[in-house]
Amino acid sequence: MMFRLVSLVALVVVALSACTAAQRTASPKLVNATARLNAELKAEDTPQVWRAHFIDVGQGLAVLHEMPCGAALFDTGGELDDRFDSNAALRAYLDAFFERRPDLGRTLDLLLLTHPHVDHTRGVETVLEGYRVRNLVDNGQTFGSGSEGQKFMQDWAETHADVHYRAVFLADIVSATGLSDPILDPLRCDGVDPTIAALWGQVGSDPGWPGIRFGKTPFQNSNNHSVVVRVGFGRASGLFTGDLEEPAIKDLLRRWAPTGLLDIDIYQVGHHGSINGTLPEMAAAMTPEVAVFSMGPPHWQMTWSAWKYGHPRREIVQMLAEVIVRRRKPIDVKVGVRSETFEPARIEAALYGTGWDGTVVVESRADGRQRVVTVGR
């Protein structure tokens, strides 16, 4: 009887904490910081800019592309544990964003999921139920730690006749400028018209990539099927590779480096700065002006955290610092040596991280000039 009572108490405690997690709101500090950022952006508002908002979702990824005539969201984060609720953070950020941009009518023209892992799909429901979304894109897969979110999105498309959906398959990418259509690139802005094109997607058959990790071949790993997107705005451009890993990156380079399309200004550092998410030849092909790591802060010692993975890795930070000419206000941070092990580093190149800087906004003008605004932690 005693045992039953204890289990009942335990059950109630679990139920209560689950309830608290679901209803958690973003911290007042985060909300205030976001409000400050929006006030700053509003004060200097320039209509003809592209702003890539690397939203702080803890360990995970969510990039909001703010364009003169609309908005697109790549991935939805993020981390959920005792320290952080990425859904609350994402909702607070998008609410503040749409308050600053009432002209957009709480509408995302595109929601794109790079691949079905939960650090990228956790907020799908929050986004689809909280905002109007016109077009949905993913890599068509229905398995993986984030498959629930991806399938929720695919079902949403089936039951909402006014919402368009497409899956990106590598086999469909035949144009020399990448795959684009009105679903992937729904924005038609006057003046400078942004371009969104996919350079990679679900791979149809195993190319025979070597290396088995955790009992899986690289082909069985959704990371290598990430939808990779190039965004262009006038002379400015960016590359968003999701969590693409080494074998797929090599094929991506073989295909696209000769076209010059990988020579971009803004780089969403692949796989949260993991050792297998960027290669030296890729850094050389891109020579970005600015690179942003989307990861949690290294001092949050949790299971699915930047600390656990050792993100971002020292070697990747050094590799990018060598090709990025532009400088930032120097910052002293911790970089990963391996899982759970970090060492101090001073960052002077234009390398930013959501785990170091909070949300990072990279603003580009059509002439290719950039400026970076950070929320701070």
Ligand SMILES: [Zn+2]
């Ligand atoms: Zn990830």
